[in-house]
Amino acid sequence: MRIATWNVNGLRARMDFVAHWLKNRAPDVVGLQELKLSDEAFPHDELEALGYHAVVHGQKAWNGVAVLSREPAEAQTRGLPGREDDGARLLHARVAGLHFATVYCPNGKTLDHPDFQMKLAWFEALRDHLTGVDRDSAFVIGGDFNIVPAALDCWQGEAADGSIFCTDEERTRYRSLIDLGLTDLFRHLRPDEQKFSWWDYRGGSFYRGMGLRIDMLLGTAAVASRVRNVEIDREYRKKKDGLTASDHAPVFADLD
DNA sequence: ATGACGCCTTCCAGGCGA
Numbered sequence: 001m002r003i004a005t006w007n008v009n010g011l012r013a014r015m016d017f018v019a020h021w022l023k024n025r026a027p028d029v030v031g032l033q034e035l036k037l038s039d040e041a042f043p044h045d046e047l048e049a050l051g052y053h054a055v056v057h058g059q060k061a062w063n064g065v066a067v068l069s070r071e072p073a074e075a076q077t078r079g080l081p082g083r084e085d086d087g088a089r090l091l092h093a094r095v096a097g098l099h100f101a102t103v104y105c106p107n108g109k110t111l112d113h114p115d116f117q118m119k120l121a122w123f124e125a126l127r128d129h130l131t132g133v134d135r136d137s138a139f140v141i142g143g144d145f146n147i148v149p150a151a152l153d154c155w156q157g158e159a160a161d162g163s164i165f166c167t168d169e170e171r172t173r174y175r176s177l178i179d180l181g182l183t184d185l186f187r188h189l190r191p192d193e194q195k196f197s198w199w200d201y202r203g204g205s206f207y208r209g210m211g212l213r214i215d216m217l218l219g220t221a222a223v224a225s226r227v228r229n230v231e232i233d234r235e236y237r238k239k240k241d242g243l244t245a246s247d248h249a250p251v252f253a254d255l256d
Numbered sequence: 257a258t259g260a261c262g263c264c265t266t267c268c269a270g271g272c273g274a
Contacts, residue, residue, distance in 0.1 A: 012263095013263065060264090061263090061264050201263095204260050205260095207257070207259060235258095237258085244261095247263095
């Protein structure tokens with residue numbers, strides 16, 4: 001079974017590109033982020049034609065998350081309890097024998113912006129929410145965490161320590177999720193590899209190798225033990241048939 | 257070379273992303 005996460009940066013603008021990827025990679029379960037559309041505008045028909053069901057937690061213009069799946073999914077929770085005003089950023093579903101959550105964590109903007117404190121508080125609420133997850137279950141949370149877990153995950157390495165995405169405050173909160181009993185599936189299989197999942201559209205960042213790894217699939221031990229391969233699908237950060245890519249690459253994992 | 261921002265919105269310049 002292939003599971004995936006992808007920040008698509010606007011599903012309306014990205015639909016043809018997403019269709020290209022679904023046809024070529026044939027994932028079974030996909031968490032999407034940054035749909036930037038309301039529930040009413042979600043392209044259910046186009047996705048059905050491609051063989052995918054969807055559960056959606058949308059929002060007009062901003063945020064928005066969804067779970068696509070070959071088998072119908074059952075939505076469990078829409079939104080992060082107590083943090084609904086911070087945007088449509090979390091959706092938890094049951095699908096294909098998994099508990100599967102898709103998450104778009106706040107960006108924080110800059111260290112002195114009010115959104116940075118919101119980001120920290122939001123992560124604490126996420127940790128509290130995930131405390132309720134059965135650690136013995138097959139649970140996956142995938143998404144755009146907007147935190148660089150370690151220096152290896154940033155093109156600047158340790159030189160970026162202390163800057164946004166790389167502060168101790170953010171990394172401590174990311175680690176508190178891991179400490180709930182979750183494994184970063186990419187890092188689990190590739191302990192020393194530097195691979196990025198996001199590159200700025202501007203300034204030729206992609207071809208210059210100036211990226212970050214901020215999109216992760218985290219799983220409980222019951223999932224980690226089944227992982228046979230994980231890829232950050234860099235090929236889909238490039239234009240395809242003249243179609244523009246998201247600034248994030250898809251990340252997928254193959255489970256036994 | 258893989259390319260030099262691209263998405264959204266009471267319609268178009270401005271805000272935002274990471």
